[in-house]
Amino acid sequence: MTLNAYLILSTILFCIGLIGVIRRKNVLMLFFSTEIMLNAVNVGFAAISKFHGDLTGQMFAFFIIAVAASEVAIGLGLLILWYKRTGSINLDDIAGMKG
Amino acid sequence: MFEVIAFIIFSVLTISMFSITVLTNNALYALSSLAAGMIFISAFFFLLNADFLGAVQIVVYTGAIMALYAFGMMFFDSLSEVKEKIKNPRLVFLVSGMLAVIIVIVFLAPVIGQNIEANYPIHPEYGNTVDVGYVLFTKYLLAFELAAIMLLVAMIGGIVLAGKKMNESYSEMKEEEIDEKIRLDEASSKDVK
Numbered sequence: 056m057t058l059n060a061y062l063i064l065s066t067i068l069f070c071i072g073l074i075g076v077i078r079r080k081n082v083l084m085l086f087f088s089t090e091i092m093l094n095a096v097n098v099g100f101a102a103i104s105k106f107h108g109d110l111t112g113q114m115f116a117f118f119i120i121a122v123a124a125s126e127v128a129i130g131l132g133l134l135i136l137w138y139k140r141t142g143s144i145n146l147d148d149i150a151g152m153k154g
Numbered sequence: 155m156f157e158v159i160a161f162i163i164f165s166v167l168t169i170s171m172f173s174i175t176v177l178t179n180n181a182l183y184a185l186s187s188l189a190a191g192m193i194f195i196s197a198f199f200f201l202l203n204a205d206f207l208g209a210v211q212i213v214v215y216t217g218a219i220m221a222l223y224a225f226g227m228m229f230f231d232s233l234s235e236v237k238e239k240i241k242n243p244r245l246v247f248l249v250s251g252m253l254a255v256i257i258v259i260v261f262l263a264p265v266i267g268q269n270i271e272a273n274y275p276i277h278p279e280y281g282n283t284v285d286v287g288y289v290l291f292t293k294y295l296l297a298f299e300l301a302a303i304m305l306l307v308a309m310i311g312g313i314v315l316a317g318k319k320m321n322e323s324y325s326e327m328k329e330e331e332i333d334e335k336i337r338l339d340e341a342s343s344k345d346v347k
Contacts, residue, residue, distance in 0.1 A: 056157055056161050062260045062263060062264070063260060064168075064198075070249075071173060077248065078176075078245070078249075083181055083184075083227070084175075087176075088176060091175065094192065094215070097199075097211075101199050101204045104202070104204065109276070110286065113207050114297075116207055117207065122304070123219065124305060124308070125309075127222055132312040132315030134226070135229045138229060139229075
């Protein structure tokens with residue numbers, strides 16, 4: 056397979072995640088879409104790492120996985136706190152400022 | 155030939171799984187299809203000779219992150235539908251415009267990247283895991299330590315945020331005590347409202 060095939064796959068997955076982030080109003084779904092976008096970028100990094108013969112891409116993918124793990128821990132904690140307080144995980148309820 | 159077939163099969167599976175995640179209204183379907191998609195993603199890493207990354211993908215994403223979501227969803231009324239009203243047609247233009255920009259960049263990227271030299275070249279004789287270890291613990295040691303501290307901070311933050319008001323354990327109470335407590339909580343929440 057060529058580099059372009061992997062990059063196009065990565066783009067398609069990233070766009071699926073992007074559509075999810077922009078369209079969904081359920082905050083849990085927003086987190087899922089973020090994970091999809093991070094994974095899509097990881098695929099692109101691994102592909103470039105192979106086709107250029109350079110390990111830096113794989114290193115970046117590892118650090119992205121670490122960032123994703125900590126993002127989930129903090130984000131889910133905040134979301135649980137918000138749900139206990141208001142009983143809703145709708146994004147429109149979180150937006151407090153009108154604009 | 156084998157690689158092409160595997161690539162096509164796994165890309166179709168991954169795209170369909172992630173589409174289900176984004177488009178479904180049921181949080182449990184979304185969670186399980188996301189976990190399946192993560193495992194299919196690791197197949198690309200194995201195809202790209204990044205064995206260690208593929209193993210980490212399975213262990214961390216499907217083992218840790220998905221389990222965290224599954225436990226976190228116990229706190230939510232996850233089967234209740236969230237009413238989603240979309241009132242902004244500009245979003246459609248925004249999404250399609252960004253999609254077009256990304257595709258242009260993707261087609262240009264290999265052309266621009268042709269004169270890049272490898273800073274840390276891959277040694278096929280070491281094997282992927284050993285190679286990753288050499289680069290990670292020499293050139294990226296500082297970033298590795300910072301990532302470790304970041305994960306520790308995230309862990310403590312998660313415990314502090316999610317663990318509030320958890321000092322009363324239902325498993326140590328009797329049935330009558332639990333009923334009494336739930337009635338008291340409901341009465342007090344009505345007073346607040």
